[in-house]
Amino acid sequence: MAVTNLTPPMAAPGYGKRSAPDQTPRTRADFAHLPPREAAIAAYIDRLPEGAAMDVKTLAKQIAGYGQQAVASALKNLSLAGYLRRNRELASEDGTQWVTRTHFSRTARDDAWWTTYLNGDVPPERQEPESRPAAYEVLASVGRTEPQLSLSAAECAEMTPLVDEWLARGATATDVIRALTTGLPPEGVHSPGAFARRRLRDKIPPERVVRTRSVPRRISLLECTSCGMEGRPEELPGGICRTCSAAPQEPDRTEVPMELTDFVRNLRAEIRERRAQRPRR
Known part of the structure; x- marks a missing residue:
């Protein structure tokens, strides 16, 4: 041409x-x-x-x-x-x-x-897929921030879907760890798995609103x-x-x-x- x-x-x-x-x-x-x-x-x-x-x-x-x-x-x-x-x-x-x-x-x-x-x-x-940490890795790192919340491999695997939902709603790994480790009861945490599971359910952020251009x-x-x-x-x-x-x-x-x-x-x-x-x- x-x-x-x-x-x-x-x-x-x-x-x-x-x-x-x-x-x-x-x-x-x-x-x-x-x-x-x-x-x-x-x-x-x-x-x-x-x-x-x-x-x-x-x-x-x-x-x-x-x-x-x-x-x-x-x-x-x-x-x-x-x-x-x-x-x-x-x-x-x-x-x-x-x-x-x-x-x-x-x-x-x-x-x-x-x-x-x-x-x-x-x-x-089109939205490019966001890079985000794997949920299992986030849970496994909680014990390094707060030893009272050290989770077993089985507990990390069980709660992975809950953390996945946090990340899907726009939360970061830091948000998840902060929600789990701040404001711990004065008497200490006796069952880390049950405590983390309850907090992940009770403090989950609202669903993210996807805005489209118009x-x-x-x-x-x-x-x-x-x-x-x-x-x-x-x-x-x-x-x-x-x-x-x-x-x-x-x-x-x-x-x-x-x-x-x-x-x-x-x-x-x-x-x-x-x-x-x-x-x-």
């Missing part, structure tokens, strides 16, 4: 490319499974800055070898594959200004995800990536209306440069002229 202009043109404010949230890190193999044309155009779009112009005419000018028809077909296929969606959003409070936006995700999404995102209900980001719900209409027809999400599976989905696919061909086209045309005209000048036998 050759790019004719290293500085991509930007769209008017409020328009242009918008990157979807929570994408996987960029790699060379992101679009390797796609046909060559779709892979090349997707890779180019992926590297465009936010707000860059993404209309068919602009992309065809920027990417050498693909004309408007080829770019339009590629965008249709990328939409069906889950990488692209277009929509119209109400951009003014008085209801008079609408903008068309093109959303791109390096990570392919299904229709349900795109519908949730375009409605303004941003899907929660933005005000916006008025949005999905647009067919191919023809621009508006419709409800269920009417445009893959971001394509049923009419465009039923249309035959354009062949994947690279456009011939204009200079070569003119050369071939002139050559044919010259051959016809020479044939006409030959003496007839």
Whole structure:
């Protein structure tokens, strides 16, 4: 893929490319499974800055070898594959200004995800698993902090699920040890296992509330990536209306440069002229 202009043109404010949230890190193999044309155009779009112009005419000018028809077909296929969606959003409070936006995700999404995102209900980001100590190790270390609470291996194994629940609710190893070892009875602890078990149950912290990112719900209409027809999400599976989905696919061909086209045309005209000048036998 050759790019004719290293500085991509930007769209008017409020328009242009918008990157979807929570994408996987960029790699060379992101679009390797796609046909060559779709892979090349997707890779180019992926590297465009936010707000860059993404209309068919602009992309065809920027990417050498693909004309408007080829770019339009590629965008249709990328939409069906889950990488692209277009929509119209109400951009003014008085209801008079609408903008068309093109959303791109390096990570392919299904229709349900795109519908949730375009409605303004941003899907929660993936949470990486937290590194936390093993519960058995926490219990085994309690005796080093408070010798009165030295637990046997069997007692540590038995109470491991209780400590697991503490850790799942956001507590740290220090929190668990502090809860078990502070405020001990003056007469001492006569049964460390029973004492620790009771404290783990009585002092367990509340469940952690998982918050998801959200933005005000916006008025949005999905647009067919191919023809621009508006419709409800269920009417445009893959971001394509049923009419465009039923249309035959354009062949994947690279456009011939204009200079070569003119050369071939002139050559044919010259051959016809020479044939006409030959003496007839």
